[in-house]
Amino acid sequence: MASSLLTRQLAVSLRLASPGSRYVSKTATKTVSEFEYDAPSMKTAVPGPKSQELLRRLEEIQNVGAVHFFCNYEESRGNYLVDVDGNRMLDVYTQISSIPIGYNHPALMKVMTNPNNVSAFVNRPALGILPPENFPDKLIESLLSIAPSGMRRVQTMACGSCSNENAFKSMFIWYRNKERGYANPSEQEVDTCMINQRPGCPDLSILSFMGAFHGRTLGCLATTHSKVIHKLDIPSFDWPIAPFPKLQYPLEEFVRENAQEEARCLEEVEDLIVKWRQKGKPVAGIVIEPIQAEGGDNHASPDFFIKLRNVARKHGCAFHVDEVQTGGGTTGKFWAHEHWGLDDPADVVSFSKKMLTGGYYHRDELKPDKPYRIFNTWMGDPSKNLFLSEVLNVIRRENLLEEVTRSGKALLQGLYALQTQYPHILSRARGQGTFCAIDACNDATRDSIMIKARNKGLFMGSCGEKTIRFRPALVFKEYHVHQLLNILNDVLVEHK
């Protein structure tokens, strides 16, 4: 474990909590900067020889085409991911944006060594029928303590796709209950639902947006429209797909054009709702990401989202905000949609990834009317809730949302500077908090930059057609921003 003079100096210069301050408790006396490494350290090209050997072994069991390299998670610390060849990289992709407070955070290690927690790991309960004694308390102290405005109910699930699938189901159930005036289903509905036919299995739809990603199970996949490889050959539903605004950058130069573009998209949403109602496939819900991530880090203005919420309200559709990737603090607020200032809260907010458990919050009206309608064997995993509680403690104690805002500003400023310096290579720097992105001139250049950066110790993610996405952990400090920018600059200098 590395802890150098440099790191300690930086901790002071960045005004991190010092021992004895109000942010430091007994459960985790070290901030990430005190226990992590100082810098990347590269020994081989990536993937190195050990990774390549392991790839050959795994290939006999699974398709390995997506594997970047094999990791030594024991040796990874904070923002630094160590691979099996001893390469140590600054990781700003963090397991597809799912590591909240860095690798091997001392506070999370302590969850594992607390004997009171062992039973939660060893005996995974069927939460829907036999919850543990502390289940209501754990929900209140973890998930409900950060509930988006207007939401007092939460349902845990195992992953992002299951969260969205069940959120969709709760919207369908709510919509049909409204339609039938909360009466019992007809005999015909009861009979037909068992054989997948109308009216028991109604032709309802979910409206989604081009470029969206909401998961890959068949219900979610019908609302996902980001890449061919996700969709090809898989049967789908005839559900409406609206255009997502394509904003022009820099935003301040295209205020009028972007407002027009958003208005056009909203108009199209209303047209589709009417059209699908006429088709006999009414829109039960609208699902949208606050920032389209997999689709290329596409942003829209708060005004767009507020108006979209009003459109949903006007047409009697539920409004579902998918915060699977944007949630958990990475935009500088706990939920990205809190930046919009909605007066009328969303109906459903789903989450996973950095939250460690999947699930969704929902308004009281979306509560399932009967047991076993929203249900599966495990309904989440209480051991993940234990980690989440501790993550939330760390976020509060170390003021990580403020840190994210500060680091995010530094990162975005740095990206602006780079695109000014390399205008033929980079453009459209954008972001909120540390949830940042920049476009390369084409996909080959993007891929080449990423590989060169990786070999210099910077591991980034891609999205859309030619975008680099930054998804660091919440413990990503200004110190790490400068490391990132320096490596990226070195790559771009060579690329010239």
Added chain:
Amino acid sequence: MASSLLTRQLAVSLRLASPGSRYVSKTATKTVSEFEYDAPSMKTAVPGPKSQELLRRLEEIQNVGAVHFFCNYEESRGNYLVDVDGNRMLDVYTQISSIPIGYNHPALMKVMTNPNNVSAFVNRPALGILPPENFPDKLIESLLSIAPSGMRRVQTMACGSCSNENAFKSMFIWYRNKERGYANPSEQEVDTCMINQRPGCPDLSILSFMGAFHGRTLGCLATTHSKVIHKLDIPSFDWPIAPFPKLQYPLEEFVRENAQEEARCLEEVEDLIVKWRQKGKPVAGIVIEPIQAEGGDNHASPDFFIKLRNVARKHGCAFHVDEVQTGGGTTGKFWAHEHWGLDDPADVVSFSKKMLTGGYYHRDELKPDKPYRIFNTWMGDPSKNLFLSEVLNVIRRENLLEEVTRSGKALLQGLYALQTQYPHILSRARGQGTFCAIDACNDATRDSIMIKARNKGLFMGSCGEKTIRFRPALVFKEYHVHQLLNILNDVLVEHK
């Protein structure tokens, strides 16, 4: 922790492994009987006052209609589940059949306290892109060591529904690749798949059976036909549904009738495959449970399944055996379909529950042709694989499959005796290993028996319309069978 003279005497009389025998290793020196309780012990009716108070609290957060009672998992041991009111019940439902070797098994506790394992819990990787160093080894020593015949490839997933959804996707991809002669997709396919339309999102189907349960996400739900509450109000696919054989009991008295019934169902399967092909919605795969569990513990003969596999082969459909509930040893073999003696192995075998991780095995032909086609953020959870490895060690060391066969025979004999004694209440006792069931004369009687038994310390599950299902852990011994039968008899005497 209880360890009485009675338990030790029984351990000897049932010839359990004694210290020093070849089944005892350093990782788990105690068999379940040595550390668990002797018998149920009831203090209140269930749910007791503490459970009722917690129910009121949880109701403010979630629908609690399915919650039986709240549990004290710390105090639960082996086959005995302890609730928050101090009631100790013999648990033969085991968290909807998902606890493999009883509560708080010492071998699993040791996984938690082994410092080498901490990192696997604290740093959940995105397995599809950044697997840990030991990932191939762990797959080989756990999942591949018990792979069904003909299968050398396995894909982990988080839960049963995700396993089946992705298994379906792999069958669709395989089917379309066959259809297009493994050529690249057309431009039209590429364009249309992004907007959910044919030919990119083709009208393929999965054939399933009435009474089946394969999960509740939208793809799985289109193949689930067991209860109205699962299906009502949720849009579905127009996929073919065949009848599952309705066998008459006792089997030996209805040999001819049951053979005819199975032949009728197989004929219907072939008719549906032809009909759906003509409709332009070809059947890419057939999915079936070896024993329909949620649908009422419906069995069919090995001959039926062998012929069904041949039908799938004949019509070019993949054959998917869903072992989510039947797998993991509960039928006396590791996979229930190993009882059939298939010459031509299945194409896909999915699992979850007792396996602790979800996933599916598949034949080489079903391997996805490109990366990112079968993919999600986590692709399972290596910490669950650690527990599974240890569960497999315990199963081998303690010869638990033999134990299950022995206990299962005793249980089924006991159920036969009870239905002979109470013919107006019970009928159709059936089972394989400890995966047993018996029908009550109607649902009200079934529910009443279950509540009375619970109050006497026996916690059972229900399925179908009027069935009691037994899903004990693999550490369920003849000793526990007698406890179960005694309590059930006491309830039935009173019921007379």
